[in-house]
Amino acid sequence: MRAFELIYEASVFSRGTYSYGHKVKIATNSAKGKSLLQAVQQQIPDFGPEEVLTWVENPSEDSTTVIFGKATGNERYFQRGSGETIIIQGSDKSIESGLNHAGEAIKFNKGDIAEGVLGAAITAKLIKRGSDRIGDISPDDVKNVLSAAMAKSNDTLVYEVNDKNSQISDKIVFSVKLTGPSLQIIGDKEQWPKFESLFGSSSHYANTADAERYSDYFYKNGKADEVYITSDGLSGQKSRKTDVSVIVKDPATGKTRNLKNVDISLKADSKQFGQIGTGGLSGGYDKWMQSAKRLFEPFGITMDDVAAKGAKKDIVTFFKAAYIQAGEKLNQELAGSNIKNETTFVEKVADVIFQQATLKVPNVRIVNLEKGESSIHSFASLKQRMLSANVNLTAGTSIGRSGYPTITIADSTSGKVLVKIRYFSTKLGDKSAHVFEKGPLLHDLTMLTKDKTKIKPTAPVEKPPANQAQTAQQPQQSKI
Numbered sequence: 224m225r226a227f228e229l230i231y232e233a234s235v236f237s238r239g240t241y242s243y244g245h246k247v248k249i250a251t252n253s254a255k256g257k258s259l260l261q262a263v264q265q266q267i268p269d270f271g272p273e274e275v276l277t278w279v280e281n282p283s284e285d286s287t288t289v290i291f292g293k294a295t296g297n298e299r300y301f302q303r304g305s306g307e308t309i310i311i312q313g314s315d316k317s318i319e320s321g322l323n324h325a326g327e328a329i330k331f332n333k334g335d336i337a338e339g340v341l342g343a344a345i346t347a348k349l350i351k352r353g354s355d356r357i358g359d360i361s362p363d364d365v366k367n368v369l370s371a372a373m374a375k376s377n378d379t380l381v382y383e384v385n386d387k388n389s390q391i392s393d394k395i396v397f398s399v400k401l402t403g404p405s406l407q408i409i410g411d412k413e414q415w416p417k418f419e420s421l422f423g424s425s426s427h428y429a430n431t432a433d434a435e436r437y438s439d440y441f442y443k444n445g446k447a448d449e450v451y452i453t454s455d456g457l458s459g460q461k462s463r464k465t466d467v468s469v470i471v472k473d474p475a476t477g478k479t480r481n482l483k484n485v486d487i488s489l490k491a492d493s494k495q496f497g498q499i500g501t502g503g504l505s506g507g508y509d510k511w512m513q514s515a516k517r518l519f520e521p522f523g524i525t526m527d528d529v530a531a532k533g534a535k536k537d538i539v540t541f542f543k544a545a546y547i548q549a550g551e552k553l554n555q556e557l558a559g560s561n562i563k564n565e566t567t568f569v570e571k572v573a574d575v576i577f578q579q580a581t582l583k584v585p586n587v588r589i590v591n592l593e594k595g596e597s598s599i600h601s602f603a604s605l606k607q608r609m610l611s612a613n614v615n616l617t618a619g620t621s622i623g624r625s626g627y628p629t630i631t632i633a634d635s636t637s638g639k640v641l642v643k644i645r646y647f648s649t650k651l652g653d654k655s656a657h658v659f660e661k662g663p664l665l666h667d668l669t670m671l672t673k674d675k676t677k678i679k680p681t682a683p684v685e686k687p688p689a690n691q692a693q694t695a696q697q698p699q700q701s702k703i
Contacts, residue, residue: 340421349450387445
């Protein structure tokens with residue numbers, strides 16, 4: 224699940240941000256875009272899918288009408304490079320759904336891009352065979368896999384690679400499922416310098432102990448495996464935490480299983496790990512109150528009605544007062560509490576963090592990709608780690624320059640921040656959420672550190688029959 228990273232397709236009309244002269248392309252990487260392209264080419268056979276169109280106020284004399292979606296009487300005009308105008312009839316929502324921004328105006332989600340890059344890195348690691356063990360991969364290895372995947376019409380790449388000293392082959396399948404703008408950016412090599420550091424940090428992750436362990440196991444287990452790596456930025460965004468999944472299939476039985484400890488929730492240069500909805504700009508007092516209770520009462524406090532002036536009409540005024548109330552009550556819980564009560568509070572804080580970070584799926588690991596390196600975080604034993612560290616928690620409320628509130632929970636002994644909960648809104652104020660941000664203390668408490676030189680096999684190596692053992696061969700890459 225994305226932590227409040229919103230993607231808009233070419234929201235040319237509905238956002239009110241763009242004006243005549245804005246450039247777009249047909250979104251050939253989405254179902255709606257393909258339908259629009261088909262409709263245009265039926266009327267204009269020489270129209271190319273990569274053509275850049277300019278949104279104009281009025282059509283030229285040389286124009287062609289294209290009907291897209293239900294007839295609403297609405298028309299939008301787009302000028303080709305030749306000067307011809309395409310008149311698209313349909314609702315604004317339908318027309319937008321078939322377009323992407325073009326040129327510098329393309330808006331993409333770095334988190335989505337990171338999913339595709341990390342999936343390519345895991346794939347590159349699994350196919351790095353041919354010597355005594357799986358080798359380290361480089362950023363160039365990641366780029367090669369990603370380039371090959373994006374060259375496929377269905378964005379799915381299949382490799383067949385031999386096991387060590389065996390003719391038995393494993394099938395490695397890599398799929399990329401991203402939103403239109405992100406897929407457009409990641410499929411254009413000229414755009415890669417915009418996220419160059421992700422290639423370094425993703426290869427850094429793929430060379431960690433976890434990735435080394437499972438890659439080496441598949442290389443040496445002497446049996447045929449099918450491994451499916453999926454970078455999924457499309458499905459189940461609100462109901463799942465995993466952004467990159469690895470599923471193993473036994474070709475003999477057809478049974479599948481998720482690869483242990485490789486359910487990845489990915490963060491690219493981001494401290495966010497969770498969010499709760501606010502009820503929306505027009506939700507009104509009752510929904511805002513429900514949101515405040517859902518946000519703060521799991522910490523063990525009870526939220527009273529927010530009576531601040533203007534709180535019933537303005538969402539920011541409401542949550543500013545709600546955050547101040549919650550901060551005061553949290554500190555009341557902490558002030559002068561005995562060891563038992565404080566332990567209970569620490570446990571509640573840990574439970575809230577665990578819920579937000581994992582949606583209560585204990586095997587989910589958060590992978591941070593930042594500045595060319597990676598770190599891996601597990602929240603499964605957070606409660607025990609917090610109690611063992613004897614954290615002495617305190618809470619404080621602050622109001623930023625934007626007028627938005629933040630609650631900071633920190634360890635009063637070390638001064639390190641555990642977690643920040645802040646109200647966040649888009650510039651237009653039409654979308655908002657309460658976001659959870661990882662502080663340095665939470666980063667330290669959840670980070671997994673492993674010595675790569677002391678890797679133990681995850682399962683006994685199954686030796687192939689004697690008549691199958693042969694000298695290892697080089698990978699047969701891109702064998703479809």
